[in-house]
Amino acid sequence: MISELPEALLLQILSLLPTEDVAATSVLSKRWRTLWKVVPKLKFIHDGLTGLQTFSENVGKTLLSHKAPVLQSLHLLVSFDKEASMDLGVLIGIAFGLHVRELKLEVYCEEGLFTFPRSLYNCEKLETLKLVTSCGSILVDVPSSVCLKSLRTLLLHEVEYKDDESVVNLLSGCVSLENLVVKRKRHDVVRTFTIAVPSLQRLTITDQTNDSSYVIKAPFLKYLKIQGFSGLGSCLFENAPELVEANISIDYVISENILGSLTSAKHLSLNISPVECTFPAGKIFHQLAHLEICTYKAEWWNLLTLMLDTSPRLRVLKLIGGTRTRWDIYSGGMAWGKWIQPKNVPECLLFHLETFVLSVWTCHKGKLGDEKEVAKYVLKNASRLKKATLSKNDVNLEERVKLVDELESVVRASSSCQLVFE
Ligand SMILES: *[C@@H]1O[C@H](CO)[C@@H](O)[C@H](O)[C@H]1NC(C)=O
Ligand SMILES: *[C@@H]1O[C@H](CO)[C@@H](O)[C@H](O)[C@H]1NC(C)=O
Ligand SMILES: *[C@@H]1O[C@H](CO)[C@@H](O)[C@H](O)[C@H]1NC(C)=O
Numbered sequence: 001m002i003s004e005l006p007e008a009l010l011l012q013i014l015s016l017l018p019t020e021d022v023a024a025t026s027v028l029s030k031r032w033r034t035l036w037k038v039v040p041k042l043k044f045i046h047d048g049l050t051g052l053q054t055f056s057e058n059v060g061k062t063l064l065s066h067k068a069p070v071l072q073s074l075h076l077l078v079s080f081d082k083e084a085s086m087d088l089g090v091l092i093g094i095a096f097g098l099h100v101r102e103l104k105l106e107v108y109c110e111e112g113l114f115t116f117p118r119s120l121y122n123c124e125k126l127e128t129l130k131l132v133t134s135c136g137s138i139l140v141d142v143p144s145s146v147c148l149k150s151l152r153t154l155l156l157h158e159v160e161y162k163d164d165e166s167v168v169n170l171l172s173g174c175v176s177l178e179n180l181v182v183k184r185k186r187h188d189v190v191r192t193f194t195i196a197v198p199s200l201q202r203l204t205i206t207d208q209t210n211d212s213s214y215v216i217k218a219p220f221l222k223y224l225k226i227q228g229f230s231g232l233g234s235c236l237f238e239n240a241p242e243l244v245e246a247n248i249s250i251d252y253v254i255s256e257n258i259l260g261s262l263t264s265a266k267h268l269s270l271n272i273s274p275v276e277c278t279f280p281a282g283k284i285f286h287q288l289a290h291l292e293i294c295t296y297k298a299e300w301w302n303l304l305t306l307m308l309d310t311s312p313r314l315r316v317l318k319l320i321g322g323t324r325t326r327w328d329i330y331s332g333g334m335a336w337g338k339w340i341q342p343k344n345v346p347e348c349l350l351f352h353l354e355t356f357v358l359s360v361w362t363c364h365k366g367k368l369g370d371e372k373e374v375a376k377y378v379l380k381n382a383s384r385l386k387k388a389t390l391s392k393n394d395v396n397l398e399e400r401v402k403l404v405d406e407l408e409s410v411v412r413a414s415s416s417c418q419l420v421f422e
Contacts, residue, residue: 003031015041015072019062037065040072048079056087063094071095073102073128082112089117096120102128109137113160121146121173128153136160136185146173153178158185168194175199184209184228226250226258237261248272249294266290270307273297285311292318295360295371301339304374314348317378319371321360339370341377349382356388372403376410385414391422 002010014022014035019042025032042062046055059076074095078088088105095103103126107114114137121142127150131138141162151174161167167190171177177197183206184193192213195203200218207214207228214235221240229235230251235258243264249271250258262268266287271294288311293304308314358375379388390407392400404421412419 003029007035010035011039014039018043018045020044023062034067038068040068040070041075042066042071042073043075044077046076046078046080048081052078052080052087056091059091060094063091063098066098071098071100073104074100075104075106077106078114079108080112081110088114089120092117092120096123096126099125101125102130104128104130104132105138106130106132107137108134113137113139115139115141118142121148121170123147124149126151130155130157131159132157134158136188140166140170142166142169142173145169148174150176152176153180155181157181157183160185161188161190164190164192164194168196171195171197178202180204182206184212186210188212224248224262240264268292268307270294270303271297272303283310286313288314290314290316292320295319295321301370301374305342308346308348309342312347313352315352316355316357317353318357319359319374321358321371339373341373345381349378350384352384353378353382354384354386356382356385357391358389359391372406375407379407379410379412379417379419381413382417383413385412385417387418387420389420389422 014025019036019039022036022039026034026036044055044059044062046052055078063074076088076091088107092103092105105116116131116138118141124147126148129148129151130153131140132155136158138159139162140156140159143162143165146169154174154177171180171194174197176199178199179202180195180197180200181204182193182195184190186208188209190209190212192215194215196215196217198217198219200221202223203216203218203221204225205214205227207226207230209228210230214237216236217238218240219238220242222242222244224240224243224246226235226247227249228251237258239261241264243262245267246262246265247269248258248262249269251273259270259272260283263283263285264287265285267290268285268288269292285307288307291307291311291314293300293307295301304319308317356375356378358371360371375388375390379385388407390403392403408419
């Protein structure tokens with residue numbers, strides 16, 4: 001039955017399997033004898049049981065007998081101890097010769113290091129490059145400019161870099177890059193990670209270093225996600241006027257500059273330390289419709305007040321709780337102050353806010369008060385509110401009953417507002 005399926009469908013199915021299994025289908029029947037050679041996506045897994053050399057030879061043979069008009073993707077997953085990894089470079093070279101569109105190289109190695117071959121940073125047809133490792137087992141050493149002119153997606157996951165220039169040289173050769181995902185491992189040598197890519201539309205950075213800095217120049221960025229930045233570094237983020245969505249979760253980097261560059265966003269998700277949060281005067285989030293703020297950093301309401309004042313068109317506001325750590329509560333040795341409601345009702349509450357969500361996960365003794373006060377304030381002053389949802393996960397029963405009672409007794413500014421408890 002399966003042999004009667006159309007070839008396109010069979011190839012799609014076979015594309016999902018490890019190539020070793022695909023090759024094994026060649027014994028099924030005459031039709032299958034050549035089918036495996038035209039599967040457009042190849043995936044080879046080296047489990048460390050057979051020698052790397054045998055593995056490389058098998059992969060090499062398969063690649064050389066590949067007959068599909070286009071090799072859409074090659075995924076190599078290799079783990080080794082400390083063997084020389086020259087062979088990997090040869091395999092990638094063969095794949096580039098076949099004009100592979102997507103290369104995903106996953107390397108896990110206890111002691112050794114695979115240096116991505118310099119000559120392979122020049123590949124005109126490559127559209128996606130993913131270098132994935134867990135503790136810097138892939139070295140990115142790019143001493144001079146490169147040419148990856150079709151590359152649109154680049155993922156660098158915990159790779160090691162030779163130096164700051166290697167980052168600059170690599171990215172400057174990616175003239176069509178639209179999507180960049182970088183996860184920095186805990187310690188790497190890069191002091192300033194420079195991302196200057198005019199074509200970039202999506203940028204995701206997960207930073208685990210403790211003191212490195214960033215320079216980000218991506219004027220056409222539409223989506224930005226930053227996580228980490230818990231070190232003492234800095235971030236220079238140039239204005240991104242086309243930005244639509246940003247999700248920023250940073251600990252101690254001074255966030256002023258970042259926040260001030262996000263003013264064109266429609267969706268913002270913020271988990272930043274408002275103790276340090278100041279904001280360039282006069283900046284307004286004209287387009288911001290959807291705002292999410294995490295409420296487990298010390299004095300998070302400073303950020304809320306600031307954002308309400310500068311986001312005249314806000315329609316959806318979500319306050320997301322979480323588990324507060326001691327550090328969060330006494331951030332930088334500071335005890336929490338108290339929320340003070342703004343003198344004037346912000347424009348967004350008067351004219352636009354329709355949805356309010358308060359999600360409390362766990363609360364420390366006495367600390368639910370702030371969320372509650374903010375919730376009451378929103379109910380009392382948001383004239384266009386349609387729905388207020390309260391979801392509590394780990395709040396004790398007594399607190400919960402009190403909270404429900406208190407909020408239900410609030411006289412709402414919007415008579416049509418529905419109050420929902422989840
Ligand atoms: C970052 O970590 C390294 C290695 O543990 C340490 O030597 C260095 O002092 C740390 N830097 C900062 C600023 O904490
Ligand atoms: C923002 O990022 C955090 C951390 O990855 C995630 O939990 C959250 O769902 C994201 N928020 C949005 C709106 O995507
Ligand atoms: C918000 O509403 C409450 C209750 O109606 C009112 O007492 C308070 O003055 C309002 N806030 C402002 C700034 O007008």
